[in-house]
Structure formats: structure tokens, C-alpha cells
Amino acid sequence: MFVPAKSWPEPIRRSVAVAVAAMAFLAVAPAQADPGVRVWADTADGFAGTSGGTTGGAGGATVTVGNYADLVKYATASAPHVIRVNGTITVAPYGTEIRVASNKTIVGVGTSGQIVNGGFFLGSGVHNVIIRNLTIRDTRMTSDDPDDKEFDYDGIQLDNAHHVWIDHNTITRMNDGLIDSRKDTSYLTVSWNVLAQNNKSFGIGWTTNVTARMTIHHNWIRDTKQRNPSTDNVAYAHLYNNYLQNVTSYGNYARGATKMVLENSYFENVKDPYYKDSAAQLRQSGSTVVKSSGKQQSGGSAFTPSSFYSYTLDPTAQVPALLRTKSGPQANIGL
Template sequence: MTHFPSKRLLGAGGPVGRTLATVVALVASLALGAAGEGTAAASTAKGPVTAAPRWTDQAHGFASLAGGTDGGAGGKVVTVTDQASLVKYAAAEEPYVIRVAGSIAVAPFGTDVVVASNKTIIGVDDSGEIVHGELHLNPGTSNVIIRNLTIRDSYVEGDWDGKTTDFDAIQMDTVDHVWIDHNRFTHMGDGLLDIRRDSQYITVSNNQFAHHNKAFGIGWTTNVLTQITIDHNWFTGTKQRNPSADNCAYAHLYNNYVSAQVSDGDPVWTYGNWSRGRTKMVIENSYYDGVQHPYQADTTAELVQRGSILRNVSGRQDAWGTAFEPRDFYAYRLDPAVAVPALVKRFSGPQQRIGAAVTLHVPADHPTVQAAVDAVPAGNASPVTIAVAPGTYREKVLIPAGKPNILLQGTGRHRSDTVIVHNTPAEYGGSTGSATVRIAASDVTARNLTFSNDFDEAAVELKGEQALAMKTTGDRIVFENTAFLGNQDTLMTDSPKLDVISRVYVRDSYIEGDVDFIYGRATTVIERSVIRALSRGSTTNNGYITAASTWTGNPYGFLITRSEVVSDAPAGSFHLGRPWHPGGEPNAVAQVLFRETGLPAAIKASPWTDMSGFPWKDARFTEYRTYGPGAQVTADRPQMTEADAVTHTVADYLNGTDGWAPYARR
């Protein structure tokens, strides 16, 4: 999050002749992520500021001082949908980014959910809710971010003054470095937000406090320690504590909106802001509409007010003392008071953009694809898109097993616009080490990209010419509209070990190579794709399309269906495949089915062949309804029966025990 220095765009002394529409349009023209937060994205001398993942946002104001507040940054990102998971991760000793998806009803009614240090709790989209429960920070808790949530409905009927229960939305005692941002609090059992007993370095921003008696209290101490920033909040349909600040060392309130105050005839305890005890309070560019006692101060306190707008107000408007200068502590930007109602109504409370799936941009946010992968937290349980701009990225990329749920997305018009390429042969790192891209994680998708290994096997004489463009070992891997370029061993779809089944789905893609260029033991479906068998200049043997090493306990190896094999190799010079038994493993028994796929004249009449002493006839090689000049029915070409074909569909290969069905997505 970027904060302007002391120079203001439009402050209290800005042009008063602007209409509300003009000012709102001007402010809204700033970056969406900043306009409602008292901040703005801008171009700097170093170039444009790019948006960071929302769960890595850091606090502004007092919460940014003395080491700052980054919550669970660097910890695992988890998504919770039930109370047990929320309680478990919120109280854990290690850092977590906890994404709350949907509504979590807390039981028993009014129960505390304890939040330990180094946590970010953030609602998914704008629908993350905690109902009937309180987030509670015990003494000593440090570095907590709570964002984008609705916390509601622990109110006990008839207890308007909150005297029989203490069911706050958030309560904290003697904590430090807390950021409360973009939440909605309503209809709770006592206060909505209670910041108590010497808590320090707090920022409360962009929240909605609605339909309640006691909105937001600070203090419950005789010590004068708390430093707090309160900005861009909307208090509507509340009666008191909007906020009440008791014995705060520094309370900075700016660009808040207090409106539609509850009116029950109470001449004292219906009010807006109150500087109590020995608090030093500064109020700037806020907006009060229909408020009794908009701001007031004890005789022992200090209150400085500048630039605010008061409409239909009555009662006390106290201002005395010098308080303090907030800019001596941190930089911030004031929005004009006239724009506050429109801005706060639009941008306060939960926002879809904050809790949405995260997108990392290459090279705008990260200079390389690997750098973007490195930025994804280990154990990531939430979708992360790595959007790769058109260009050629000469690098090797590893998505480790601990970083699932990643989408690699090329953003060009064509898959050829965005290329990840390297040129390492197997002799310089083994077949795995040669891979340009390795995907060890599960639940990874790649779209609209080209993966290439451009090692020139003709230029250098090596003992082994394997040079992988892609190797996968994870489960539930999807490639859509992708290209794999290489020669020997272009695409390897594998699993962590022989008897572990991983699944890979390739659709609407292009694969080229010569020797064993589609190989491995993963259950792999290639659908609606083009497979190009490259010529090595031989008139008799130019290579092998497949080299499967399927575990004998797995009925499903490679399915190539509704696709087209093309080649410029001489007629009868290419094999459909051979059985690979890595290290002589007898339980690796290839299963390959070419189904409803066109075959060129380059395919041999006897297209299967032995490998390393293992006969092809012991493998599970079949064709079903292949067509084209390379398709024949002979004794050397096993054909799958109609009955077996019924159980060898795309769904049979991929569904597994979890019902995975990537083929159903469009």
C-alpha cells in the first residue's frame, strides 16, 4: 500500500468551490485500492506502483510504526469454512493467513475465537462472515490483521445497553500492532470494537459500524499509552462511542463519516467523538450529518479539529489544546471532507477485490516466473494466478510440492506470445534437471503458454540427448491451449513414486518431439490436441511418440483421444510407442490407448516396439477407431473392443476417487 507524503492532493484548505460530483470523480480517478483507504497509488520516479496481493497488504498510520504490522505474511495461506478450522488456525503459534469463506456460525452463542500473534484473518470476496461470536486478542498478542469480514448478531434482545453480556465483535487487551480494516460490525452484544488496556500501534480503517448502541471504545486504563489511527470509517445508526477515546497518548481521526445517529432523547450519552481523560485527539476532514455532540473533550484532554463538515448537528463542538501533529509520526493523504460520504459509502466495509483470488503479474510485480512462484506462500490453499505477460522468459521454473493451487496464465492473444524456455540437456542435470519447467505441486493449471527446451541435439555430441520442456509429478494438473516444444523427452508426466497415481489433463494443445517425447507413469489424457512427430532424417526409424511406465496396479496410463498426429517424417518411420521400465522395474507396465485420433502415413504398420529387453506385447497397447493414412488393423496393432472402450473414456481416466472432472470446465 502506497502512502503519499505530506503534500496533499486536496486537503482542508482545498478549493471550496468544487461540486461534490467533481471532487468525488477526481478522488475516484485514483487507484481503486487506495481511494477509499486514505491512500493513493501513483507513478514514482522508479515507475508505476503495481498492486500487491491483497493478503500481503500492510497497515498505514500508527500500526505501520515500530516495526509495522504484516499479520500472517510469510505463513501458510488457508481457507476455512467452519468454526473448528477457524479456531484451530487463529490460535496457532505459527503465522497464518486465514481466509474465511462464507458464513461461520459460532456456537455456543457469544463464544470467543481467540486470535494469537502473527495472524491475518480476511474474508473471501465480500461474503466472509462470523456470526454469534467474538474475535478476542488476549494480553501480549502482537501483529494481527483483521480484514474484509462481517461480524454480526450476538445481540441479546432487550439488552440495548450491553449490561448482561460482553459479546463484542472484536475485543483486545494490552496488545500491539493491530490493523482492523474493511470490516462490517453490527448488532452485537456489547461494543462493536473494544480496544482496551494500554493497546498500542493500532489502525482502524474503512470499517462500517452499524445499527448499534456502543460502537467503538478505546481505553479502560489510567495509563496514557495508546497510539491509534482511525480513518475512513462509517458510523451509521449508532448511538455512542463513534469512537470514545480514553487516555490515549495519540488519537488521529480523519475522513470518517458519522451519520443517521440513533436518537433516543439521551442528552449526554448520545454523541460522536469524545476525547476523554488525558487523550490528545486530532480530527481532520471528517463529515458529521445529524449528530448530537459531534466532537467533545474532557477538560483534561486536548482536541484539535480542522477541515470537517457539520450538517444538521447540535450540542458540543469542543476544541482546545494543541494535541499533536500526526505528520510528525507518519505520512498520509487527506481526502476532502465534501467527498467523504460518497467515498466511505462506496469503499468501506467488505470488498470483493480485497478477498478475491490473488493475481501476481510477471514482469510487472515480479521480474521472472520463478520469482512469482517464490512469492506464493508454502502450503497455499487458496487460488493464486501468475499472469505472465507476452515475451520470452529464458529461465527454469520449479513449482514445488508445497505450493498447490496455482494458475500459470499467459496473457497474450496466442500461446506462442508467451514462452518459457531453457536449453539444458539431461547430461548436465539428469532428465529431471533438464526440464525447463517442473511442476511438483498438485492442483496446478497452465493456460495460453509455450514451454520449450531449445537444446540443439545436433550441435553437441552427448551421451544422452534428453531435454525436457516440462515434467510434472503433482496430481490434478491441467494444460489448456499450451505448446510443448523439444526433441527427445519433451513432456514427462510422472508421479512421486511407482504406486502413486497422479493425473494430468492436456486439452487443445500442441506437443512436438521425436524420441519418447510423451512419457512417464502419470495417468494422462491428451484431448483435442495436435501431436507433431519430428523427423530425424531417417527413412526407417525417426522415433517413438510415447514411452509410458504405468504402474501395473493402475488400469489407466495414457489416453490420446480426439486428437491429430502429424508428421513430415517419411512414411512408415515412426512408432506409436514402446514400454519404458525405469531401472528395469517389472511393475511398470505401459498402458497407452490412441482413441479416435488421426494418424499420418509416417506411422509404421507395426507401430509398437520393444524397449530395453521388455517386449511390447507384454504392455497394454491398444487403438480404438484411429483413422487416417497411418491407421491400420493388423495382428501387430491390438484394437480395443467396444465393451472395453466404454470403460476407457476421459472420465474413467481422470475421475479417480475424488470425482476430478477438468474436462467439464469451459
């Protein structure tokens, strides 16, 4: 039997009113984020976010892959795709670099996506590519090629590509470079990655032109030897909030005619933390160097990154702890 609300006892009417008001508030109140959880954007920042931006496969079909054949099928397709990697994919033949076409996002599902025994290659003219939230590992040939000279098995190689975002990956134990940005690759942002346990970490150049623009921020580079990065003939190289740890050959190196701005980075147990060639410009501010030796060399005005894009510096003292937890694949990306 229906009883009109006006006939309800006063205590019940008050209780119902409070409940209705609470439900109405919850329906419109914004969700409160956990202060320990960062919300990660799906579009690139830094130079990859300029001059048209980098959105990857946005607008194309979203597919989930768990085997090598499907990954190759969609990564090389002419149409845009968002490719979610769920699980461990072993590359064959060993050391193969999958040739990625334009307008692709390749993203690990949470922390599950792994590419083993191979990597990725972005060739001339390839553009608008996001490689994100993956572990790329293990092409090392220690017994056959201890100096990484015979086998070119990179984690990610880019030759004259543009508008590329490499974000939140762990790349480790590859036989040549973890990342090689070559031959005028430009509008590149490399952010929030772990680059670890390798001879050659991150090489940039292989060109006499001085046109490339790139942003390198919030990367944890550890237990490496050379190219951390070695930045040759880059028109605008902006490095900030990176953490270099246990580097045995050299750290941030501005080569050729590079203009480099280095801000709020943390160098721990690094030989030659940062320095430049005579023709290069390196403007440094806010960085911390501990338990390190060798060159800390700057000079020249370089450029002003904020004239190209906006960014926020994290305090240098917070960088090691921040990158130990927030670099590499994250559980809340790719879901």
C-alpha cells in the same frame, strides 16, 4: 512449406510488423487501473504501520476455511497464518469471542466472509494481527439485555494487544461493543470499516495510563448511540475522514488526558459531534457538521500526526459518497 519472411508480399510484412510491435508493447506496458477501483495495500498504515509495522500472517501458510472448527484451529495456532474466510461461519456457543494468536491475518474472500453470533478477542501481548474484509454480526440480546450490560459479546475486543490493523469490515448488531480497545492496546489502526446499528460503537480506554497510539480513518459509523469513539487516556489519537451519521448520544469524545487530532470528518445528524474533557486536547480542522446539534468543542495543540507517518486527506465533501461505496468488505480484497 516454409516461406522466408523476405519473400512475403509487402502488405503482409507490414501487417505482421505492426502485430509484433503491438504484442511487444502489451508485454511491457503497465496495466491501466480502472479509475473507480482502489488498489488496497496488504500492510497497515497509520500507527499500526510504525515501530516495526503490522503484516499479520505474511510469510506463514495460507489456508482457506469455511467452518468454525478450522477457523479456531488456525486463529489460535502458534505459527503465522493467512486465514481466508470463504462463506458464512456461525460461532458456537453463541457470543464466543475467538482467541486470536499473534502473527495472523484473518481476511474475508471478496465479500463472502461472515462471522455470525460471535467475534474475536486479542489478549495481553498478542501482536501483529490483521482482521480484514469480514462481516461480523448478530450477537444482540435485545430481550434479555437491552442496555448491553449483562452479556459481553463484542465484535472485536483487544486487551493490551499491540500492532493490530482492523480494516474493511462491517461490524453490526453486537450485544456490547462493536470494537473495544482496552487496557493500553496500542499501535492500532482502524480503517475503512462500517460500524452500524448498535448501542456501543467503539470504546477506547479502561486504563489510567496514557501510552496508546492509534489511527482511526475512513470509517462509516452510523445508526449508533454512544462510543463513536469514546477515546479515554490515549497519548496519540488521530481521527480523519470518518463519516458519522445518525448518532443519538455523542460523536468523537476525547476523554481523560487524550490528545486527539480530528481532520476532514463529516458529521450528519449527530448529537454532540466532537468535544473533550477539561484535561484532554482536541485539535480539529476541515470537518463538516450538518443537521446536528450540541457540542463542537476543541482546544489544545495535541500533536502532529505527520511527524509519525505520512497520510493523505480526502476532501471532506467527498467523504459520505466515498465511504458508502469503499468502506466495509470489498470484492477485490482477499482473493
